[in-house]
Amino acid sequence: MIDNIVTCTNLYIENKKQNFPRDRDCKITSSTEIQALFGALYIIAVKKGNRVDVRELWSTDGTGMIRLRAAFSYRRFLFLLRALRFDNINTRKERQNIDKLAAIRDIYSDFVKNCMNNYIPGEFITIDEMLHPFRGRCGFVQYMPQKPAKYGIKIYALCDSRTYYTWNREIYCGQQRDGPFQTSNKPSDIVRRLVDPLKNSKRNLTTDNYYTSYPIADYLLQNGLTLIGTIKKNKKEIPPEFLPNKARIVGSSLFGFQDEINLVSYVPKKNKAVIILSSVDDKGEVDEATNKPTIILDYNRTKSGVDTVDQKCAFYTTQRTTRRWPLAIFFRILDITGINVEIGFNNTKPTEESPRRRKFLNELGVSLMEHHMAERAKIITLPKDIREFLSRYQTTVDEVPAIKQNGSGRCHVCSAHKNNKTTVRCDSCYQFVCKSHCRKTVQCDTCLYTPMEED
Template sequence: MDEHQIENLLDEFEDEIWGGNSDDDLDLDENKNDENECSDNTDTEQSSADDSDTELQNSCSDISYHESDDDLPLTLRNKYFIGKDGTKWARRPPNQRVRTSKVNIVVEKPGVIGDAKNANCIVDAWNLFFTNNIIENIVACTNIFIQVNIRSKFGRESDARFTTVQEMKALFGVLYIIGALKNGHRSTKDMWSSDGCNIDILKCAMSEKRFLFLLRCIRFDDIRGREERKKLDKMTHIRKVFDDFTMNCKKSYALSKYVTLDEKLQSFRGRCPFRQYMPNKPAKYGIKIFALCDSVNCYTSNLEVYVGTQPAGPYSVDNSAASITKHMVNIIYNSGRNVTMDNWFTSIPLADDLLKKKVTIIGTIRKNKREVPPSFASSKNRSVFSSYFGFSNNKTLVSYKANKNKIVILISTMHHDKQIAQVNKEKLKPEIIMDYNRTKSGVDTMDYMTENYTVARTSARWPLTIFYALMNIGGINSQIIYQANTKNKISRLQFLKTLGRELMEEHVQNRITIPAVRIEVKSSIRKYFNVQQLQESRVKASGRCSFCERSKDRKTTKVCTTCIRLICRDHLISVCPDCYASV
């Protein structure tokens, strides 16, 4: 027997099937899409196996070949799995001389970068993402809308007065506090009521009437040129604010080695030219937003709203999965990082293209892809928990039988071997799937965190809905920056309440000097914001007493220290310091 015959004989008996022989069904979540999910109840599952890279090998099982393999020589069939398009996947892994591939060496230290390192208080961390330029732009656009469309509908100009940067920040602070207390769907009448069941701190910033007025009028673009801009961009209503916010996210934090690419659905049921229906999402209807997040702490680094087909022009882009993926991950090109994604994004050509940019991927892949061998998609003649491996040009394809009728297929450019993890006494699972499960939930966790303390309120305006999403994400990102800089661990609830108070502080300090503000409101401001001494000024040195009849025309220079109203000696009440402090 010559060497060639011996090699063929060995190839025929090579053990390519990994896993146990148990036919027991696993507890699966039947509501999840089989092709999107990678594991049988492995979303939060942690392996108790020894993580040493030891290969576990079981007895051979016969492999059922698709009839398309029949025309191939026997030796070629034994060495390769063949895809429908002729792609060859070697059964044996390539020889690895080093443990970590050169393409997986991260050259940038993850963490806070640039000017963000100087943010040592909560509001400063938030200001990294919502800069003064963004807020000034929102204030300017809101005032334009008030001037053009609103003021003519009010009899008094004071009822439709312009807003300021300080008041806009106070509005955002009110929204964060309402979200932190999970009152997003509670009526404003109830929150501003005087029956003892209200949120007392809200009236320090503004009245209920003013709050509703600002939410009605807030705008993110100049309405005077909107119709022309809409001819080029469907999202022109909030394009500048969205792009500026996303840019600030990119330049404030360097992601870790593992990042996640996925989409989130911002709930919205109003009229919108790019509203999506996603039956697998809790909200069903809404605005789809692609997000690139850190798999470790869920920091959001890149965002893109899916707006469908844009008019011809600078905002017309390719909406294919590969194009969107490249646009989302281009900020980590040549960095050695790994991107985890689901089967909507994943394809073999995309894996090759990203590998050239020194970015690896782990992702589920659909069974109907032409590069996938038919035997990888079939569950016949395979034992539960068994795995097939195929290797081709720095790519590893694995087919895992999760239960009796479920096959999961993944592609990885980070793994180049047949490592198997022992999950429990019977269950075995490829290391590729274990790494996928550990890194796939970055966007889902961010989405859960934003919905848990959301600032969003019911609205029929989609630009405001997108801005609510930015506020939620900004709240998470700013907490990550703050904790990284100060090493001060703080709960999300406490962080959001403190952020809301700090955003309101400058405005309420100005508000307490306004004579028209009610006494009880000023008392609340002193109570919640620790205003010890009021720096107040009066326009006139003297004037008519506020309590005397007009016919008396009694002039005075004395004022009430609380409401700053003029008061004569007849209406003056003497109070000792102790009694005044208890008021």
């Protein structure tokens, strides 16, 4: 994925070079720099700085973050975010004729494959919608008033109900044009596509009333999966006795059975009823402590996997203000990657105490920046405080190359309207400095070669 992003980004930079007067303002990037960019986004997310002005984060007055300054200038950071691309910009128009998601299709598919290949979901899984906040120009922005963001790009997600690992995802982009990417947006077809890799695994799927129906429950049973989900009260398969009724007693339950599929109707308050369809082997058991059917307790325990992931993403988010919908989706890819990587890390060390998520994301960001820091440490003209920072964190620094003594340059201390040329360099930062801004010590040969007496 990283190499693909680097290739696409560099292709975009090459196309835009003619718009920059200096080559150094539009240098191509590398995999280490892109990883450092992602690491910086994680660190900014941990500090809740995703909505803070970049110049404040890079401030040199003591309030900024020196690690960010050590990685790249704020101008380079902004340039990389603007240049970040996930497809071949030269062929995009042709691909958009058959695919609305052409700008991010390959990267998104690779991300989903990586999620599926690196984790085995548990016994309980859940399907629900996510909403990636976005209000820019996009043909498939959705309005979902029940979500915190209200407006954004809708994602159908399958998550582990216990660990909240996001295992499979699908972007809703409306009706696709005729071609290989045209798919049905019916709830039953969405469920089939998301659970297809888990057929015959004897897992249980939890859904809300948008997806739950008798046909989908029967389909899952035939493919080795069970279902628990609330069902809409206007479904024709629900008997009238199961619907809300003022005559029904609060706390009472009704059970219906047909083949291997069960229907439960529970009255939490007067004139209300919670109706759940289930294909789990259940004999109408009721929990004595709560007086609720056990199938409702199972539903409450496994229903919130996707919503929890949404909350985690919003709490520490890499999302920055953008008018580009592919970049908005990629920010959420980074957020979910951070959650999934943490879950995978904790599973490899089950006997150890798991680090707090904030600490884990910070360490993840630092590790992504290490290689780029090592390359930056080779630059001999970095400011003194940054070189001290790199040294303090034991970043690998190669031997400093020899400086040509016959060179000359402008004093870096003098104001911009002066042009004082000099051949003298500072012994610490190796930058050119004029006589007015340097100090020399005069010593005779006797003092120079005579060791000082110790106290």
